[in-house]
Amino acid sequence: MAALRLILASASPRRVELLRQAGIVPDAVAPADIDETPLKDELPRPHALRIACAKAEAARAKLAGEADWLVLAADTVVACGRRILPKAENPTEVKACLGLLSGRSHVVHTAIAVAAVSGRVHSRVVSTRVKMKRLTREEVEAYAGCGEGLGKAGGYAIQGRAAAFIPSLNGSYSGVVGLPLAETISLLAGLGFMTATLS
Numbered sequence: 001m002a003a004l005r006l007i008l009a010s011a012s013p014r015r016v017e018l019l020r021q022a023g024i025v026p027d028a029v030a031p032a033d034i035d036e037t038p039l040k041d042e043l044p045r046p047h048a049l050r051i052a053c054a055k056a057e058a059a060r061a062k063l064a065g066e067a068d069w070l071v072l073a074a075d076t077v078v079a080c081g082r083r084i085l086p087k088a089e090n091p092t093e094v095k096a097c098l099g100l101l102s103g104r105s106h107v108v109h110t111a112i113a114v115a116a117v118s119g120r121v122h123s124r125v126v127s128t129r130v131k132m133k134r135l136t137r138e139e140v141e142a143y144a145g146c147g148e149g150l151g152k153a154g155g156y157a158i159q160g161r162a163a164a165f166i167p168s169l170n171g172s173y174s175g176v177v178g179l180p181l182a183e184t185i186s187l188l189a190g191l192g193f194m195t196a197t198l199s
Contacts, residue, residue, distance in 0.1 A: 004193045009059035009073040010077035012085045014159065024188075030085040032058035032073060044079035045109045045125055051075040052122050053113035060115040070193055071115040073149065076178050078154025079107045088155035091144040097155030106154070114187050122187055126180035128171025130158070135165060 006024065008015060019026060032055040038047050055073035063069055078085040088094040108130055115125040133160035135143075145161065149155040156162040158176045165192045172180040 003068070004191070005159070006188070007059055007063075007068050007069055007071045007191060009055045009071050012074075012178055015074060018174055018177060018181055019184075020183050022185055024050050025183075026072075027069075030059050030062065032056075034058050034086045036075070038084050042084075043082060044077045044084050044107070045127065047084055048075045048077040048109040048111040048125060049113075049123060049125050052113040053123055056113040056115040056121050056123075058074045058098040063117050067117050068193060069117050070188065071117075072188070073115075074110060074179050074183070074184075076108060076110045076176075080104075084194060085154040087151055087153050088149050090150070094144040094149035094155040095140050098127075098135055098140045100153065101132045101156075102140070103132065105131045106130055108154070108171075108176045110172070110178065110180055112180065112184050112187060114191060116191065120162075122191065124180075124187060126170055126172050126183050128173075128175050129168045130171075130176060131167055132165050143144070143180055144167045159195075 006029040007028045007030050008026040008033045009030055013162055034054050036051050052071060052073050052075040056071050059071045081117050085097050087091060088097055110121060111125045113121050115121045145160060148160045158166055166174045174181045
């Protein structure tokens with residue numbers, strides 16, 4: 001039986017780097033272009049799961065029945081209570097997100113979904129509680145101006161300058177970055193994919 005190959009259905013360089021840390025180099029990167037708009041009254045955790053599974057299904061549909069591929073997709077949602085924060089598209093949205101998160105705890109849900117070419121999608125959601133310190137106006141302005149929060153869920157990147165804003169978290173650090181490694185490796189191994197970490 002041929003070794004399984006892995007497609008990462010994500011354009012995120014952070015997810016590629018996290019996989020490399022775990023000894024996994026995807027055989028292909030094929031971002032899935034889907035509508036990620038939350039449904040009416042959709043809660044953050046189910047939203048993350050729905051989007052990750054939809055990405056995996058969309059990427060799998062392009063494989064034309066080849067049997068030796070697995071498709072890995074993920075979606076990260078920053079939640080302030082029941083509210084899904086956006087992927088900040090401009091400095092104003094970064095500042096709005098930080099204003100909501102400043103001085104309180106929030107939850108980061110990262111869903112992972114693995115699809116074989118034939119068969120169902122296997123998925124998990126990893127939720128991490130993150131505490132952000134109370135930010136000064138100057139800190140918010142400086143962070144929004146540096147550009148790091150653009151395109152990031154919740155308007156910040158914990159692996160960058162925003163690490164200085166996070167005194168503690170309870171859960172998966174790699175999940176907050178964008179891919180919970182322990183759970184991802186476990187899910188892939190359960191489907192027969194061997195990594196350098198496991199072999």
